[in-house]
Every structure is written in C-alpha cells, then in structure tokens.
Amino acid sequence: MVRAVAAGYVLGLLFAIWADPVGANVDCAAYLYIAYGDQTRLKDGSITQRYHIRGDNDSWLNGGASQNVKAYYRLRSQSGQGQSGYRQAPITYCRDDVTFEVNSRANALIDVYVAGTCGSRRWTAQTGHPLFGKASPAAGESPAGAGLPSGFGRLSLRPARHNQYMQTGKTYRFDYHGRDGTLETAAVFEDRKRIADLVIMPGNVLAYTPPHDSRLDRGGHFATKETVVRIDETACGRQYATTYTLVLHRSIGAHSRLLPGILLFGAAGVVVGILVNRYKRRSWYA
C-alpha cells in the first residue's frame, strides 16, 4: 500500500514536470497582432508612429510572456531601396499596454515585425505602411541593420512597394514563409472578431479582398480600419501564429461610374452651347 502511494506521488510529480510546458500554453495568447497608435509630427519635420502589441485576449501580459517579445522595423525608400536589414525597436511596458515607436525622417515605407514566444507557441505580428517624414537626413546615420530572428513564421505582402495606400475592394496576396509544418487555419479578424476564413492556396499563398465598408466610405480620406490576417501552423510540436495588420482606407475608384459622368459632361456642354448661342451679343443690324 505504502509502495503504491509512493509510486503514485512519483508518477504525479513526473506528470506535473512533463505537463508544465503544455500547461503554460493555457495562459498564452493564441496570436499577437500590431495595432496602430498615434502618429506624431516632431518639430524637426520627422514623424513618429506608435504601435501597440495586442493579443487575442488581454491576459496574455499577465504570465510574463510579454517579456519574450521583440520588435523590429525596416525603413525603405518609396522605390523599395533603403536599409538593408531590420533594426530592433525598444519596447515600452506600461500597465496593460505594450508599445514601441518608429521614427522616420524622410518619406519611407516601413516594415514592422514583432516576434515573441510563450511556452511552445511562437508569435509573429507584422505590418507595413508609408511614413511621410519631412526632416533633413541625420548626419552619420548608418543604414546597416540586423537580421530577423530565426525560427518564426513570416507573411510577405506582394508586391510590397505597390501597397502604400491599402483600400477596400482590392485583393491582397501574401506568401507565407513557415516551418514546413501543417498549416491549420487562415482567417481574418477585426477587433479580435473572426470575420472571414481564407483558403490556403498551393505555395502557401493567401489572398484576401476586403469588402467595402460604409463607415469608411462616409468617413473621408483619412478614415481607416485595421484588419488582421492570421495563419496558424504546427511544426515539431510547436504552434506558430503569424499575423499581418492591414490598414485599410476606403476604395478610391470602386464607386466611380464613368458613363454617367461622360453623359453629364456632354449634357453640360450642350446646354452651355445653346445658352451661348441664345444670349451672345449680335450685331445691331442683325
């Protein structure tokens, strides 16, 4: 009896030790994503963009997992050239908010990359957008940067340089660079709510066409919404969750109708032509 109880304790202890990493995943967020914060124009003309790192729930910060998160960024010129590698951005922890900032002195395309771990889970959160800095280049600024950490998934929006003004109604294609494991789900989220499932096409390609949004259509040029594209993968006993945040504007051309415009253009011309001939000054002898 005593032996059986002792064996039970040992087995229980072994099970507890073995089960620890799995149990830790319970508090891990399913995925992380980048949310856009304020944009600040500095006196020297440069511009600073703040980003918030968010999870699928607010409790992901409680387990200390946020300490394993790192943020990187890369500035490219509008033509796609610029920094050769990524630089690390310092992360600020303030209560329940995890943020970092990127400053650009010139017009640039920014690629932002966040990588984090929690137990057996590997998070990647990405986004990209233009920043319009107006400052003169800083003296002695080194273009050299570091590489991205290995062992994480990555989504590449293609072609990156032609997606400066992301808009509804346009198809965005992503190439997923993963760990050659099993791709599980691909979906689109808004405000942490799943709004659409995506089909993973051969070659690990995802395509998403954001639907038109009446709120954006009414909102004006500067109204935006954030949409998160997410793909999950399992490889070698680890879970990889990769997200890409699209900042969507309303469509520029989807609501334009050329034919009514041309008809109105012609009608206005005819009316003015008639008016001119009706009211033009005539010779007194006519």
Place this chain on the structure above:
Amino acid sequence: MVAKLRLITQHVMFVLLTYGGRFGVDLGYALPCFSCPFVSGCGGSCYLLALQWNWIGVQMSWANMMTVMGVKALAYLGLFFLLAAVLNKFWCGWVCPFGLVQDWLTALRKRLRIREAQFAWSTRDRLKPVKYILLAYLLVVPLFIAHTGLHTDFSLPFCKICPAKPLMPLFAGNTHHLALDFTNAITLVFTILSVTIAGGMLVGMFFKERFFCYFCPMLVLIHIIRRISPIRFEKNVDGCLGCGNCHRMCPMDIRDVHEQKADKDVLSEDCMLCMTCTESCPQDNVLSIYFFKWRLFTSSRAYVARRFLIGKSKP
C-alpha cells in the same frame, strides 16, 4: 514673330509640364500656372493645390507653424511669389498648359469659321468678382476643415470643381476624373459639379477665347504682386492716337489699355501678357513691355505694316 515665339514656348512648356515627370523633370509644387497635379507624370504642380493643402496642414495648429512643416509651407508660399514676381502674367500667356488648351479650342473655332461669342460689358463686369469669390472659397474651406471639423471630403475644394482636373488628365490618357463618385453624398455632389463645370467650360472656351481665365483665381494672386515685379507693361499715353486696335485684338477683351489716358502702367488684372495689343499698335513706342530696365518688346509702325499690310496676318 512674337505670336510664333509665344506659340512655340507654350507648346514646349505644355510638354514639359504635362509629361515632364515621366522624364524626371520636377519643377515643384509652387508653379503660378494651371499645371494640374492630377495628371500622372506631370512635370510640376499648380500652387493652388499646395495652398489648399498646406492651409489645412499648417493652420490646423499654430504650434505647427513653428515646425519644419510650417517653414516648408512658408517657403513654398515665398517661392510662389518669387516665381510670380519674376515672370508675372507671362505665366498665363506663355506657360500655362490649360491656357494653351484654350488657345487650341480658339484655333479650332477659327478654322471652323465660327465667330467668337461676345459678352455685353455689363455681363463682363458681373463676372469679374467670380475669381475673387473662388479665391476666398479655396482659402476659407480648408480653414473650416481644420478648425470646425468640416468633413475632410471638402478638402482641396477648388481642385474639386476646377475644370482642369477632369480635362488635363485626358492628355495622359486618364478618364477617371470624368467619372461620378458615388462613395458618399459629398463626393457625388462635388463630382457632379466638377463634370458639369468642365463640360460647360469646354464649350465656353470654344466659343469665347480664354473663357476660363475670366474666373481664374491664380490671376488674382499673380496680380497682387505686380507692384514688386520687374515686369512692367507701359503705355506712352501722349503718343496714343486712340485707334482702338489694342482693345479689338485683345483675347481677353481688355479695354483698359485703350482707355488709359493718364497712368503709364497698363498691366490690368485680366491681362496675360500675350503682347497681341503691342503687336497691333501702329504707333512707335506707345506700348512697351519691360523686364527691369530692359525693353522686351515695343509697338512699332513698321512691325504692324509688315504684319498687316504685306499680308502676313491671319485674320
């Protein structure tokens, strides 16, 4: 000779300003002429766009005026006034691409032997304030956006109704600006206005030479600084016989040059310095155009004789 030189200059500038961007030409955002920035691949941009845009961006908070953005906005304003001062109304008559389009329509009308429509003087006087109203409109609406929260779809208010916006991109093969935008009520109303004005203006420009220039707010801005411009248009009032050629030949129907009997400065608000009046004046040195102290062109009896009597003119 002046007319030919002007025509060549206009065409060179049209190509440069409409297609120059495709060859790396960038003359900036402060041009005092209608070089429409909505033409993809344009070589420079009309200052009215920057004026409307900076007004929002900089005036939004006075603190922004102290930043590099504020300095740049002021620099553009300074550059515009510098350019406008140096060439003054030559921008309108010799450089403006939209002006050349109007001249093409006039040439077509003449070729079709259709007589130009004439305004009554009362009508012309009634039209005069329109350009000031448009200038006030393009300055005030951005301020309302910045300070009263007016919807941002009202931004670039003048561009939204400017006839150059639907018409000039056609030269780059872009018909997009002729479309009606059903995105929301504001965009729809603005595109209806834009297309209607463009269609009406096109026909107006056909029947009446330089019809749009009667409404052009750029003319007002350029005219404001004519006092500090090195360009002067002067009349020797004592030598004028009062034949009226200057009035009859003027594409803008300006009669101030003819009627001026005291002041030698005859550069009027609507003048575009095309020099047609000077070419037509049969008196030596009565009408002269100066750049600082140098006389660029002056009226001459011999010139008129060569042009009209020997049969070189094309009435």
